Amino acid sequence: MRIVLTVAALAALGVVAGCSSPPPAKPQPGTLVVGTAAVTVNDVDAGSTDAVACTAAGALTTITTGDAQSGVTALVSNKDELTAESVSINNLGGFTGSYNAGLGGEATVTMTGRTYAITGTAEGFATDKPSFRSNGTFTIKVAC
DSSP: OHHHHHHHHHHHHHHHHHHSOOOOOOOOTTOOOTTOEEEEETTEEEEEESOEEEEEETTEEEEEEEOSSSEEEEEEEOSSSOEEEEEEEEEETTEEEEEETTSSSEEEEEEETTEEEEEEEEEEEETTEEEEEEEEEEEEEEEO
């Protein structure tokens, strides 16, 4: 009887182990887990978030991270090559500002897998001194 119970227990254990989920895949170097973002503003790590939305419309992709209090909205075009059309930074790393193609500042976009890397400079202000204009640097990594 003990042998039958032992065999039954081992068989049940094998079934449970066979049905368990595999560990989540690790992202390849230079990428993030899909649905996450990491932002650096003025060399200050503004943290990471899983509040990410990517919406494609033709050659344009709108990327939003964070919430109404703090976050990023970027518009990326892939019409001819990857370009940043605009980047808005709201209260991240002590900075609020924006970049708009053709209106000053600069931004570049690269893509590895499903991860966008957007870097550049934006015009705006430090949140602790909102009366004074300043430029800010940014690095935004978002996996759509």
